[in-house]
Amino acid sequence: MAVDGRDEMRPEDARIAALYRHATGEMPPERLDSAIRKHARAPKDAVKPQKHTLWRPAWRLPFVAAALAVVCASVVTLLVERDGGRLTVPPETPPPDGGETPPFSVQREPPPFSQSMTDRATVEPRSGRAEDAPTLTRKRAEPPREAEVRKSIPESKARIGERSAAPPDGRVLGAEPSHSSDAPASRGNKTSGGNAPLAYSQPPAPATSTSPDRVTAPPAPRAEDDSLSKALPAPSAEASPAAKPAPAANPRPAPQPESAPAPEAKPAPEAKALARKRLESTPSEPRVPARVSALIAELENEPPARWVERMLALRREDRRQDAEALLAEFKRRFPGERLPASLQQNDE
Amino acid sequence: MLAYGEGDVAAFDELYRRHKGPLYRFLLRQCRDGAIAEELFQDIWTNVIRARRNYAVAARFTTYLYHLAHNRLIDHYRRRAPAALVSYDDEEASTSIEEIAGSAHERPEAAYEARQKAARLLELLQALPTAQREAFVLQHEAGMSIEDIAVVTGVTRETAKSRLRYAMAKLREGMQGWL
Known part of the structure; x- marks a missing residue:
């Protein structure tokens, strides 16, 4: 074969070409043939989408999951915040006594179960004042309260005087003001229910002047208290040293429905029911079984002895969980209260 | 190749039948190793198959095919150990x-x-x-x-x-x- 058309064709070139064709006859192996042919027959469009479907989730899924998580968290946070804000709006309840504001010193019943902000906010509107409504922070900052507090001092004094005049179960009432005046300091908002934030919100001067007056009265003992105090040595033993000023030793809140000045201090029943309903429906609240909430509501105004009785009764009925929940709430409300041996054993 | 690009698998079979021997021998002569020649051969045909959609007629298919083979060979030479590099220079005839x-x-x-x-x-x-x-x-x-x-x-x-x-x-x- 000539190199170029212009070059003369040499006989050696033709022989070399023929010899080359004779010398080389290699062919690719069959397996290679079949592999290439098979690959050539593979539909291109069938492979491509499969790659895409496999590829997409590989990197998109984590992003989608993360985005969903963030959105869910945001929505939940928003909802919780909104619900909290909604709870601060007071129920539209008229003041019990024709618009007269109940004094702040009036011992309010402690919050039903939780001590969260929304809880307190739910309790506070019992004053029946529209300006109390929006938020706790606003309440704390409001100076006009001072006047109201001062206004309420005489009433509180009178009430305390009445109670101290006739201590029914022999408890020394003088001790009670000491630890209830300590209540904001030692227990803070925890056990003083709706009172605590108000007490903190007062400016120093009026607060000092009103603090003894705002002292909550000792729990008004009932007839059952006597029987319980006999059964339980703890409270009776505690009653006598209560005379000495040991405030933190027995920081007992005052859940005394009887001692609370009668009609004007009691919140309207509708408001109470509404507040409880809202509290139960609040998503941010700790989940309390409905029956336990009912029990707590039932015992809300009862003295500790009644609580103990109820807990014992629940245990007898083999409703252990309810009893435990009630016990926890009891401990929270009455931290200094001693428990009967049976309850203590179970508690340990 | 155009027919194969449009889905005619028989066209590819014809192309392959026509060119498989010469291409294989070309690779065999150039790399002097049967296994490597097979690997390169498969790579080249895979490239042809992959390029079927985008194939544009710029020259004869033979030219296109051997151009792929030439480039693949160059890659192969570059990947080999430096001691085994083959000179592409005309002046460096290793054997007289x-x-x-x-x-x-x-x-x-x-x-x-x-x-x-x-x-x-x-x-x-x-x-x-x-x-x-x-x-x-x-x-x-x-x-x-x-x-x-x-x-x-x-x-x-x-x-x-x-x-x-x-x-x-x-x-x-x-x-x-x-x-």
């Missing part, structure tokens, strides 16, 4: 004609003259510089003209022609007395 001719005299007489001649030719071919051997194989396996060889190897026509002339001269000289 005299050496090849001398070795022919040292070979014992073979029973089959044709096989001896073929072996001799292949031996001479392997002794050629890569570029000259490539030009020779492209011409004799793929039936390419000098222009096609120039296109495939990416050189000017004159360079391709020169490479081919040198290759033929060395082979003629080495095969003197054998033909």
Whole structure:
């Protein structure tokens, strides 16, 4: 074969070409043939989408999951915040006594179960004042309260005087003001229910002047208290040293429905029911079984002895969980209260 | 190739049947290793299959195919160990004609003259510089003209022609007395 058309064709070139064709006859192996042919027959469009479907989730899924998580968290946070804000709006309840504001010193019943902000906010509107409504922070900052507090001092004094005049179960009432005046300091908002934030919100001067007056009265003992105090040595033993000023030793809140000045201090029943309903429906609240909430509501105004009785009764009925929940709430409300041996054993 | 790009698998079969032997031998001559030649062969055909949709007629399919093969070979040479690098330079003929001719005299007489001649030719071919051997194989396996060889190897026509002339001269000289 000539190199170029212009070059003369040499006989050696033709022989070399023929010899080359004779010398080389290699062919690719069959397996290679079949592999290439098979690959050539593979539909291109069938492979491509499969790659895409496999590829997409590989990197998109984590992003989608993360985005969903963030959105869910945001929505939940928003909802919780909104619900909290909604709870601060007071129920539209008229003041019990024709618009007269109940004094702040009036011992309010402690919050039903939780001590969260929304809880307190739910309790506070019992004053029946529209300006109390929006938020706790606003309440704390409001100076006009001072006047109201001062206004309420005489009433509180009178009430305390009445109670101290006739201590029914022999408890020394003088001790009670000491630890209830300590209540904001030692227990803070925890056990003083709706009172605590108000007490903190007062400016120093009026607060000092009103603090003894705002002292909550000792729990008004009932007839059952006597029987319980006999059964339980703890409270009776505690009653006598209560005379000495040991405030933190027995920081007992005052859940005394009887001692609370009668009609004007009691919140309207509708408001109470509404507040409880809202509290139960609040998503941010700790989940309390409905029956336990009912029990707590039932015992809300009862003295500790009644609580103990109820807990014992629940245990007898083999409703252990309810009893435990009630016990926890009891401990929270009455931290200094001693428990009967049976309850203590179970508690340990 | 256009027909295959539109889904005609039979067209590919025809292309493959026509070019598989020459291409395989071309690779075998160039890399001198059967396994490597098979690997390169498969790679090249895979590239052809992959490029079926985007194939544009710019030259003959043979030119296109051997251009792929040439590039693949260059990659292969680059990946090899530096000591085993093959020079693509025309001036660096690793083996002189005299050496090849001398070795022919040292070979014992073979029973089959044709096989001896073929072996001799292949031996001479392997002794050629890569570029000259490539030009020779492209011409004799793929039936390419000098222009096609120039296109495939990416050189000017004159360079391709020169490479081919040198290759033929060395082979003629080495095969003197054998033909």
